Ligand SMILES: Nc1ncnc2c1ncn2[C@@H]1O[C@H](COP(=O)(O)OP(=O)(O)O)[C@@H](O)[C@H]1O
């Protein structure tokens with residue numbers, strides 16, 4: 001597109017934030033989404049003390065899905081970098097690769113062709129997440145790898161009973177020992193896992209989704225407390241966001257009424273006028289549903305994937321590392 005062309009996206013009619021409650025305050029103790037108006041210029045919460053609060057053990061871990069049907073918008077980069085940033089605050093983090101391309105698995109230095117257990121065993125053979133998870137070279141950061149077996153998931157997952165809730169049931173049964181009784185839609189699980197003695201207390205589970213809205217991404221959105229939608233400030237992002245908003249609305253209506261979403265602007269080039277315009281338009285349209293943190297273009301992020309490590313363990317003082325650290329801080333503010 002020519003830099004001088006006028007850009008005029010029509011997103012607002014599709015934004016569920018305008019018609020539906022955006023926080024969990026009304027229904028649960030966790031406030032993931034303090035309105036922007038309640039934050040001071042430094043981004044910290046002014047009235048944190050008066051907000052509903054429960055000890056982390058009652059809702060932990062927070063499940064974050066990273067999804068957008070567009071490829072190349074930094075879903076995988078955000079999963080690995082945010083996960084790495086959270087471990088530097090002593091958080092225990094489990095990353096789950098849900099994409100048959102297994103880029104997350106590769107980005108953490110594992111060969112998808114040689115992993116013994118993978119997410120396919122969980123989704124199709126009722127394996128536990130912990131039986132297929134692996135420690136990475138970063139303390140506190142574990143990975144459930146993917147492999148090409150996931151290519152069959154879109155075809156065979158819908159054949160399974162209550163397939164949309166498989167991941168949610170698995171996480172609740174295995175890793176959320178203190179979770180409230182599952183809702184009617186997820187009841188009926190037959191796990192024999194002893195809920196009172198979790199093997200690992202993860203603080204965050206981050207789900208890296210494939211670049212399309214099918215059965216796998218639906219599983220992630222049904223399992224998630226928070227959906228992060230990485231969005232590049234490009235012309236075609238408008239269309240992708242519109243589709244994402246429709247999906248969010250459907251998931252809230254049918255399976256997960258408490259799903260909160262946040263848009264994360266990624267791969268921003270501040271010198272590009274169109275990027276600046278679209279960035280402003282996204283803020284105007286989605287307001288408080290956009291993270292304050294923005295990810296700018298930083299080629300060091302590409303290098304860190306080759307290194308097999310999150311950026312902050314490869315080049316800690318780079319722009320990408322600092323911006324993902326800011327994102328981790330922003331997320332930790334939502335969930336105290
Ligand atoms: N902020 C950034 N600056 C520069 N390159 C980036 C940035 N974020 C991601 N990339 C690169 O963009 C490409 C696509 O990112 P990726 O995370 O694989 O996207 P997705 O998972 O959405 O398909 C990768 O080569 C990645 O290294």
Ligand SMILES: [Mg+2]
Nearest residue numbers: 075076099103
């Ligand atoms: Mg990816």
